[in-house]
Amino acid sequence: xxxxxxxAAIVSQEKLAEGIFSMWLDAPEMAAASRPGQFIAVYTNxxxxxxxxxxxxxxxDKEKGRLRIVYRIAGAGTLEFSGYQAGDTxxxxxxxxxxxxxxxxxxxxxxxxxxxxxMLELAKxxxxxxxxxxxxxxxxxxxxxxxxxxxxxxxxxxDGSVGTKGNVIDAIRAGSLKADVIYACGPTPMLxxxxxxxxxxGIECWISLEEKMACGIGACLGCxxxxxxxxxxxxxxxxxxxxDGPVFLADEVELLSSEEQRERIAGGCMCGTVKVKED
Numbered sequence: 001x002x003x004x005x006x007x008a009a010i011v012s013q014e015k016l017a018e019g020i021f022s023m024w025l026d027a028p029e030m031a032a033a034s035r036p037g038q039f040i041a042v043y044t045n046x047x048x049x050x051x052x053x054x055x056x057x058x059x060x061d062k063e064k065g066r067l068r069i070v071y072r073i074a075g076a077g078t079l080e081f082s083g084y085q086a087g088d089t090x091x092x093x094x095x096x097x098x099x100x101x102x103x104x105x106x107x108x109x110x111x112x113x114x115x116x117x118x119m120l121e122l123a124k125x126x127x128x129x130x131x132x133x134x135x136x137x138x139x140x141x142x143x144x145x146x147x148x149x150x151x152x153x154x155x156x157x158x159d160g161s162v163g164t165k166g167n168v169i170d171a172i173r174a175g176s177l178k179a180d181v182i183y184a185c186g187p188t189p190m191l192x193x194x195x196x197x198x199x200x201x202g203i204e205c206w207i208s209l210e211e212k213m214a215c216g217i218g219a220c221l222g223c224x225x226x227x228x229x230x231x232x233x234x235x236x237x238x239x240x241x242x243x244d245g246p247v248f249l250a251d252e253v254e255l256l257s258s259e260e261q262r263e264r265i266a267g268g269c270m271c272g273t274v275k276v277k278e279d
Contacts, residue, residue, distance in 0.1 A: 028065030040094030112186025
């Protein structure tokens with residue numbers, strides 16, 4: 001379906017962990033068209049906040065015509081969302097971006113922090129042997145039990161309170177786990193480490209990038225990432241995360257740290273530097 005903005009009713013909302021909320025939305029057309037790994041743009045009801053918040057689709061109930069998003073409070077916009085109740089309405093646009101390719105291979109589904117929610121819909125749709133490796137800060141392992149209905153779950157926690165102490169790669173190595181394809185969503189350092197791990201072990205690797213966005217449809221170039229090839233739209237080595245992604249084959253994109261980004265800019269490249277800060 002073509003992306004369009006609709007007024008959606010909130011079916012339910014609940015708190016899953018500190019600062020983490022789950023919201024079901026009544027959106028039949030979007031639910032029917034959505035694919036694992038896509039996202040929606042969610043608008044606040046505050047006219048002073050013009051830009052939407054991009055939030056991954058956690059689940060799509062096509063039978064009931066509902067979408068589920070799981071989000072973290074990161075600023076005033078998402079704080080506003082957390083106060084909504086069943087029966088309230090808001091504007092949403094989607095489904096946006098591309099999704100994960102569903103391969104018939106032994107798979108790792110790797111989520112870190114707020115990159116965990118899209119792994120639920122992916123786990124439900126993949127018909128293969130699959131292990132979900134989930135990285136948390138502490139013992140608040142939101143969505144782990146739900147994902148466990150569709151995949152074996154292995155947990156890593158930064159503080160060691162549950163699962164393997166450390167990160168998702170520590171958990172993979174601790175369990176001597178193997179897979180033929182990686183699907184991952186999470187913070188850039190995690191994705192960068194997984195890209196290197198996949199290259200070292202000859203594993204196909206698909207990553208969903210987290211990036212702040214403005215338009216959500218590829219027009220403003222506010223969410224570009226560095227790419228191996230020249231983009232036909234911008235004519236430089238950029239990819240638009242909202243339009244060309246958020247899912248990329250890991251080899252297609254460069255994952256730069258803040259220091260590497262500064263070095264790139266100092267060398268004269270201004271691509272990929274525009275971000276919209278949540279107000």
